[in-house]
Amino acid sequence: MSRGRAIENLGRAPVPEWEELARAAWPGKVPLAVAAWCGRANLTLLLLGLLTQFVAGWAHLPWLSLGAWVVSSVTDWLSTRADPPTSRLLDLVGIRPQVRGLLRSLLAASAVFAVVAPNAITAALSYVSVVLFVQLAWYLQPVLATWVSRSAPALRFEPQSAEQPAATARHLRIYARGAGTNPVILAIEVVALVEATLAASVPVGTNAALLGLTLSGALLETALIYLGWTAWQAHTARRDAAKMYEGLVDEMTAKQPSFLVYVSLGARQSKYIANQWLPALDALTQQGMLLVREASQLADLGATRHPVVYAPSPRDVERMLLPTLRVAFYLAYGERNGQLQRDPRLLHIMLLHGDSDKATSANNQARGVDEVWVAGPAAMERYPAAGIQMGREKFAVIGRPQVAELPIGPTGNEHPILLYAPTFEGYYDQTSYTSLDVMGVRLVRQLLRKHPEMRVWFRPHPASGVYRPSMLAAITEISTMLRQAGDGHLVTADEELTLNDCLTKADVLISDISSVATDYLYTERPVLTCNPQGMAQADFVAEFPTQASSYLIGPHLEGLEQALELAFGEDPLAPARLAMKKHVLGDTPDGPQAAFEGHVARVTAAR
Template structure:
């Protein structure tokens, strides 16, 4: 993959009505000055109007959307601005000179006609570059992929401002000097820019310059599927913030036997997925998705439910399994939708019992225990804290969709937990809230902000030596950014990204994993051991925080189940309103936990048990609960995962053979491609 230099973060100015008000006042002043006419006021009002337009396009596009909904989009505003300048010219020149401005007015009209032609051409170019398939890690050069046209040609607002600026400036100069040559020069420059832009787009519409059409692309897709012969796939559909649900399964998927494939439904999700060597296919349309039926793909793994899941379940040649994106005691972990899948794969006996008790239609014979292959990165318990500070990870979950007060501790208990931890001078707090915190209940978002303020205030009261900056973190960051670079140039579109990512890089995922580990080591080494941390974003990962922590405090969530792989002490906040004994009985993940009440009473005793193993009465219970939740240590989770895939693949093949005699034979062109094969890739006729 070519080196991409990440763009610096764009400054975002909070949307306020003041710029819009200034723009309206500027137009009113320009109209008044044009009718008077008043040259100084006209120049000042026009300049302010143009400056505000540029500001809005750069920093506050939301206001532009409001103008557009009021039918005052950028074209209307720009035409009005130039029209007022023409009115001023006519008023200043008098009736005997009106005819002398006719060529200028004609040139201005020609410019706006070209602007309309460019917009029409840009729409056509965008349509030709919107393929029915988006790929990554797949050689799609046969689709005639090419770099995208300049961003200026694809956005009408900035384009009109830039291309029309010479014309507007020329007209304004003529108003000030009465020299028509200045307006002619400005209009000539604008016309020249417009002609060049239109020519650039027109060339991209030539048959040999545009990407493959829909029919050609679908034929290529069929050929690629027949050549690659996928056996097992990961199917995912979701919003922009849900990519982590698929990312956690990428490495286990890559280690499976056979030829794995990732199937997505949303175009933006192609770039949201983390580094992987596995081929990625995005099939937005249902009709395109159905072409998988003619492929060798037999098993689809689903880490989440979505509205589009029902579409792929219609493909009869596939077997489907639900693996979820985490193990928790919440009702959402036993969604009735799970009965739509052929099998449900869970970590251990606890989830099997959970489905049996939930009675959501999932039969016990369809539940398969595979463990959690992702947890290999979690380091085991190595004893009590050895340093000066006890590192505590507070990782509450979000509020969920059902409004259950027991979902998250942030609202009722978060501040109390943090205050109790900060009160201990030997505690170092890592606060990592769920990324969706506050997305449903504003109270959770407000509590999250208050918790961050408490941590910042506590850090201001602490002091101590800071590690010397030897540049290691900067070097590791640059290396990791280089390897994981998916930040393309601003003008890149999906076709250009496909072109840049069309060549699979063997071992890239392994290199990313190694670079990530090195970055995390450098990150933690760069921080003083006494300083509390607010951990946000993708780096460092939750598992990295696990490995740096001596104690976890969380809610009833998959975080607890994953942390149990370490064998370290943990606590769960009870904000459900249930009595402690009922709370433990209701949620198996709490059986080996210290239960915290909303007031965080008992925090000193909890910290003491972490520091002194003799006071830790729950150590044996944690080991037993680990086996109950995550299954045995042998065989490994990855081995059990692979065994489950192999068994489901065989079931799919057997069903295909049973139904083959009752279906209409495929046409000869398809019959040659539909050879059966084993999971390891051995084809048979």
């Protein structure tokens, strides 16, 4: 795993909703490729720049300090759009962009003060004066953004698009000024620093020195004018908030959506929770809408034909309950679901985002919705098995539209591909099913050593490492092994392969108790399931019934070689796997998408 990925998994400092929104659709013009490159170099250039400025001050080399300031500052600005992991790490320890800028400014001022010339002190003081006003303008940009956000309306959002609706773009411009390194602030200060460096080397009383003082005054005024301009835009945005809200409601009402998909998830989970439903939702004939509660979901949300509305507050949710809406779909048991579920006018339906024997698949909160739509009979059986008694009429079987396009049967690969796709450690001890940090490294090492005929692909769960550092260490070690092995071995993230891309190509899957394993049943190819707790086979299958058609691997890799021999040989579990496929993924006559469409038509017409 790359250093950037390791840093990214540490998380980022909490930021306001308005900053997450700004980063979801950055309004600047810096090309993303340039921003990404600068993001990778940002931390290195920051540290080198500060060190160079420090040395330049002691060596009385103000021009060297100026050069280091420019390189470090410009890199910081260019990387803002990419939101690099290194910047997140700096944010996490309190070194936000304004602090980084102030550190550079202090060292730059020291270098000017250190010049052995009569005008150096005056030049340095004039630069410091500009810096004070620049910092004032910079620090107040987030304050103004927060002020605007508190009265902002719900906003239309176009996922994966550089062009946003007018009201959204208007707010983004204000919010972006408070996030990262501001280019206008940067331009004002670089002019002040160049002027101070020049003025420090000319005799006192010359026209150049006088011009420098005049320019410093003009720069002070420019910083204040820029701050005033942002304040005016913030004021007008607040003034027009009610009008923008009316326009949004009118626009959405004209679309006449009959259902709403409620997206409220853990930070940045839309990538693997919401996005898996978008193709099925887009294929519906009915018009719907997505209501997104957290701005952190927007950057990774996929493009969709259904309008997306960012609605952060409970009042936003209330105001977006349009008269044509009949149904609300939920993708997870989010903490904020109740802010919509309280409304009795809608039919509330839980879709979830996968089917597996994980304890979370049978959640007592299901009692609070009107219907639970499941892939197959296996999902319905989990509820009474967990002590949750709900009538059969509360369930609807729709299959798994997400896997309907997966090819069935042998892949025809020249070299068989074995996909190792472990789950994450879970949010509770009860749901810690992962094999990754228990046996994953040994598993991959043995596969590489004993099976040169295979190609090993590795796809860990995106949330791996949320609690256990050992998960990140295992990812790093496995990724390093596969990259060094080369010759078709692959860390799937390196090629940006989707889960379905991986399932399509894999001849055999090794996984854990996870919806990845149940989705793979659709291909009818062999599944090997890890048993990291070393449970007896009978107990394992009793607790996880869908694994009756899987070959099991113990925590010390016992059973691995036999399982591989059977999977690539006579495959005695093939009939059981076919039966389990129907039991888990449903046996819908016209396919899962048709079943999904039919049930959506039923519930939207019934109210």
